[in-house]
Amino acid sequence: MIDSVSAPQLVCSPRLRRTPFSRRVEAAGVKAYTVYNHMLLPSVFRSVEEDYAHLKSAVQIWDVSCERQIEIAGPDAAKLVQMSTPRDLTRMQDDQCYYIPNVDAAGRLLNDPVLVKLSDDRYWVSIADSDMLFYYRGLATAAALDVSVFEPDVSPLAIQGPSADKLIERVFGEDIVNTRFFRHQRIRVADVDMLIARSGWSLQGGFEIYLDGSKHGESLWDTLFEAGEDLDVRAGCPNSIERIEGGLLSFGSDMTNEHTPYEAGLGKYCQLDAASACLGCDALSSMSAPVRQIRAVEIDGGKPPALTEFWPLHDRSDSIVGRVSSAAYSPDLNKNIAIAMVDRAHWDEGTSLYTRLPDGSRRDVSVRRSFWV
Amino acid sequence: MIDSVSAPQLVCSPRLRRTPFSRRVEAAGVKAYTVYNHMLLPSVFRSVEEDYAHLKSAVQIWDVSCERQIEIAGPDAAKLVQMSTPRDLTRMQDDQCYYIPNVDAAGRLLNDPVLVKLSDDRYWVSIADSDMLFYYRGLATAAALDVSVFEPDVSPLAIQGPSADKLIERVFGEDIVNTRFFRHQRIRVADVDMLIARSGWSLQGGFEIYLDGSKHGESLWDTLFEAGEDLDVRAGCPNSIERIEGGLLSFGSDMTNEHTPYEAGLGKYCQLDAASACLGCDALSSMSAPVRQIRAVEIDGGKPPALTEFWPLHDRSDSIVGRVSSAAYSPDLNKNIAIAMVDRAHWDEGTSLYTRLPDGSRRDVSVRRSFWV
Incomplete structure (x- = not known):
C-alpha cells in the first residue's frame, strides 16, 4: 500500500510515454506513477512522508521528463512567445528562465511553463500538463509567422534537496554551481549536450538538467548516483507535502483554464502595457481585481x-x-x-x-x- | 492481479479528472484505469479476456467521458473545422458524424476525432487523446475568426455489444434504434438533453449517448442498468483485443504527430481538392505515397x-x-x-x-x- 495516496492500477500503453530514465526509476523501486503530458511521472518511491523527509534533508534525482520542451525557433520566435503570455519578455537575457503564465485570448490560463531563452530567436517552453505545442502551432500557422514549433528530444532531470549543490559540483564543477537562480548554463560533457538551470519544483534548492538526447539518459542517471552515494542520493519526485508548504501551484488542479493569472495569484507576471503583444491583454486589463483567488x-x-x-x-x-x-x-x-x-x-x-x-x-x-x- | 496488462499504481489528483459516472464505475468493480485527455478512462473490469468475451456476446456500458467535446459555434465554425482536416465537409448533413483526421500545417496528425454536426454553425469535435481545443483556439485567435471554441459539459457514454439495440430500444424507443450508422438524433428525456449517435469504438455495434449535464450521469447509468438486467448488461470499456481485431487505431500509440493520414492508412479521408481550406493540404499533396504505413x-x-x-x-x-x-x-x-x-x-x-x-x-x-x- 502507498501511504497517503489513493491509488488504483494504471494500464500502460505507448500512448503513455516512458522516459529516458524509466528503467532506472523502476529499478529504484518506484511505487506509483501519475500521467503528465502523456508521459509517466513517478509519484511515490518509499512513501509520500518518507520521500518528503528525505527531500528536505539530503538530495534526490527526479525524472521530470514529462516537463516537455516546446522549441520555438526562427525570426518570429520572440513574437510568438509574447503572444501567449502577459509577462514582459523584452528584457530577458540569453541565460535566463522566466516563469510565464500562458493565457488564451480570453485571458484564461492554458499552462504555466518555465520559458528558457537560448537566444533572441530560440526558446524552449518547459511545460506543465497541457499540449501547449498545439496552441503555438495554431497561432503560428494562422498568423503566418516565420518560426518552427516542435518538441525536441530534450528531457529534464531535476536534482533537488539541500545537498544538490554538492552533487552538482562533483559532477559538473564549481562553475555550474555558481549559476544564479533561474539562470542557466550550457555544457557538453563526454559528447553529451546539456543545459543546466538553477530551478526546480521544490523549495529545497537545486538544478534541472535539460538532457539533449534520450539515449544518454541512463548514463547520466548512473553518473549522478555514483557521485552522490555518500550524500544518500535517492530517486525522488515532486512531493505533494513539500510543494503545498511552499505554495507551488499545480496546473490542472490548483488552477485551470477557468482561471485568470490574477485568480491564480500570478498578477505580478501580468505587465499589460509592456506586454501589449500578448493576445490576452485586452481581456486581462479588466480582470485585475479578481472575484476569487x-x-x-x-x-x-x-x-x-x-x-x-x-x-x-x-x-x-x-x-x-x-x-x-x-x-x-x-x-x-x-x-x-x-x-x-x-x-x-x-x-x-x-x-x-x-x-x-x-x-x-x-x-x-x-x-x-x-x-x- | 490484472490479466494480460502490466499495471503499476496510479496516483490521482484533480488534474486527472473524474467523470459523471466514476462513482458507478467504481461500484461496478473497475480494476484499472488509463488516463486520457486528463481524465480517468476505465480499462479493465474482470480481466481483458473476460471483458472481451462479454463484449462480443452481450451488451456493455462504457464510461468514455474522456472523449471530450470541443464545441465550435458561430458564423466561421465550418471554416475553422475545415482548416484542421483534409476531409471534405461541404456535404455533411446536420445529423451526421464524420471521422476526421486532424492535421497541422505540415500534414502531420494532431488527433483523429469524430466530428458531430449540430447545424451549419455549430459542431462538436469528439476528441482522441490530445488538447485539440488549444489548436482550434490558436487558429481562431490568430485568424480573427467569428467563432466560440469551448468545452461544453457533455460526456459520452457508449452502449456497445450485440444486445445494444435491444437495450437502447427499451430505454429510448424504436425511433432511436433506427438511427443509421454515424448519424445522430437529439432527444430530451425527463428534462435531460442527450444526443444519441450510432457509433462507438468497437466492431460490435451500438450507440454513444452524449449526455448534456454531468449532474444527470448517475441517473442515466442506473436507468440503463435497470433496463438491461436480463440482457446481462455490464460495465465495460474499450477492449484492446477487440479493437485490434477490427483495426481501430489508437492515436498516441498506433499513430502520432510524426505521422501523416496516409501513413496511418487514412488516405480515403484526404480530399485535397475539395478540402482546399485545410491548412495541411499543401503539405499533404506531396505525401500521398507514404514510405511507411x-x-x-x-x-x-x-x-x-x-x-x-x-x-x-x-x-x-x-x-x-x-x-x-x-x-x-x-x-x-x-x-x-x-x-x-x-x-x-x-x-x-x-x-x-x-x-x-x-x-x-x-x-x-x-x-x-x-x-x-
Missing part, C-alpha cells in the same frame, strides 16, 4: 484522505464559496495544509469556513495570509 | 506480454524496418494479433519480419493484407 488554508482534525477531486468550501450559512484543490498532512508543521480557490468575500486571513470530504464528513477550514515557507 | 501483423509464439512501449520490427538482416504499437492474444482467433507501422519495402502481405520483446526474446512476425474482422 488562490489561498493557503488549514484543515482541522486528523490526517485527511488523498484529495483526488475538488472538495467544496462552504461558509457558515452552507453556501459554496470555493474549493480545495490540494491537501496534505505536513509532518514538519504538524497540521493539515491545503491550497484552495476562495471567493473574495471569504478570502481574508482568519476567515472560518468548512469543507466536506468525499466520505461526507465535515472539517473546519481557516484561511491563512500566505503559504507556510 | 499501418499494417496488421501476426506474432508467433505464446501469449505476448503487455505492450507498454513500442517493440522494434527487424528484417532478416537485422535492420529496423518499423515498430509494433499494439498487440494482444485473441482467444477467438487463437493467435497473437498486432498493429504495426512498417516501412514500404517490407509491408507486403506475407513478409516475414521479427520483433524483440522487452525481455530480449525474439518473435517471428508476418505481415497481413488486412485486419481480422
